[in-house]
Amino acid sequence: MPKLSQLMIRTALLWLGVGFSVGGLVLLAKDVPFWPALWTWRLSHVYMLLLGWMVQLACGVAFWILPRLDAAGSRGNEQLAWLCYGCLNGGVALASLYGPLAAARWPAGGAIWEISDWRWEIRDCSYQLAVSSWQLAHRQRSRFAGNATGWHADRREESAWLCAEDPSLRSG
Template sequence: MPTLSRWLVRTSFLYLAAGFGLGDLILTAKGLGILPGIWVWLPAHVFLVLFGWIIQFTMGVAYWILPRWGVTEGRNRGNDTLPRLSYVNFNVGLLCLLLAPWLASAWSKQAAAWFNVVGGTLLVLAVALFLTHAWPRIKPFLT
C-alpha cells in the first residue's frame, strides 16, 4: 500500500473514532437529560463520520487500487502532487467545518458562516484535485 493511501486510511480511522465518540457523548446527554448545549455539535459529528471517515477512506482505497501507470513509463502512480494537495486541503477544510459550531457559540454566527464557506470550498477543491489525478488512471476492463 502506498504511503499516501496509508495516511488517508489512518486519518479516516481517527475521524471515525472521534465521530463515534462525539456521537456517543450526544446520545448519552440525550438519554440522561444533561448537557442540553451539546446538540450544537451534531453537525460536527455528521462531518466527522461522513466526510472524515467515509470519503477519506474511499479516497485512500481508490488511490491504492486504481490501475497503475505503465511500468515502461517508470512511474508507479504518476505525479503524486495533486493527491497530496488534496489530502492537505481535505483535512484543513474538514477542520474548518468542525470549528464552525464552536465559533457560532463562542464568537459569532458570522465567523461560523465564513468557516463553513471556507471549509466547504476546501473540501470541494480537495475532491476535484483527487479526481483530476485519478481520472486518467480509470481504464476500461477490456482494451
C-alpha cells in the same frame, strides 16, 4: 500500500474514533441531558464520519488499489492527491468546529466569531478543491485497463507467500 494511502487511511481511522465518540456523547445526552450545548456537535459528528471517515477511506484505498499507469507502477500526479488530503481534512476540521464555536460564541466578541460567516465559504472552497484535485489526479487511472503491477498482482504474490508453507490458509 503507498505513503499517501497509509496517511489517508490512518487519518480516516482517527476521524472514525473521534466521530463515534462525539456521536456517543450526543446520544448519551439524549438520555442524560447533562450539557445542552452538546447538541451543537451533532453536525460535527456527521461531517467527521461521512467525509472524514468514509470519503477519506475511499480516497486512500482507491489511491492504493486502482490500476497503475505503467509497468513501473506510477500512480499519476501525487501532488494533486496530497492537495486533496490537505483540503479534505481542512474542510472537515472547519465544518466540525464551526457549530460548537458558533453556539458558544467563542471567543466572546473575538475574531473567530466575527469570521464565522465566511468560514462556510472556506469550507466549501476546501471541499471543491479536494474533489477537483482528486478527479485530476485519478482521471487517467480510472480509465486504465489495468496491468500486472497493480493491487491484484500484489494480492496474488501475498497469497502465494502465505500458502507456501500453510495450505490451510488457501481458502482464506
